[in-house]
Amino acid sequence: MKLTELKAVKLAELFSALSDASRVRIIAQLMGGEMSVRAIAQGIGMSESAVSHQLRGLRQMQIVRARKSGRQVFYSIADEHVSHLFTMGWDHIQHG
Amino acid sequence: MKLTELKAVKLAELFSALSDASRVRIIAQLMGGEMSVRAIAQGIGMSESAVSHQLRGLRQMQIVRARKSGRQVFYSIADEHVSHLFTMGWDHIQHG
């Protein structure tokens, strides 16, 4: 396992995506399918602005992807690596 | 997937363990087997104090475990869930 500096940073960034309780709640909701910003915000009791800010970061990290429809934007998990990672963490919590 | 507030925090804490490049380097080294604090520090070019601080957090999160032998303390990955999680992230980086 040879770890260059760049890869260490990339790995840290990946895990950072799930390293905050708000983002965890956002991702957990998206595990059930795509949702609008408003729906996410209401579902977890966060302001739409805060959710939008977090989604921006998640989008840039390619953790989620956005689909625009009319004036709404629907977000969903970008790829199954992410949901798999999330599920593994989830399982670990359940047993630990 | 029902996510209580407590579980969201626990999940975030778990991923936080790997959300920093220094910790990623520490974990990556420990993937090869147990190492002393000094060896870890030298291996990744960090001060022993900084490494010790990080190890403290990782210990509290049960990500690593410590074995004392004489005046040295050897650290290793606490359980295979962690190394599995790490490996998954690693794979994701390789292909992404």
Next chain:
DNA sequence: TGAATATATGAGCAGATATTCATATATTAG
């Protein structure tokens, strides 16, 4: 015992991060 070595820890600081608030942009309805 005293010196040297290995690790741990507390304080303090600099930089990062998450939120709020105000505002901007884009889309739809009337």
Next chain:
DNA sequence: CTAATATATGAATATCTGCTCATATATTCA
């Protein structure tokens, strides 16, 4: 067109984080 709605974004702020430096503790060696 104007008003309303959904989202995005910038600035400001409060909190959190990771490091350094100094110091403490524990263990071994002479």
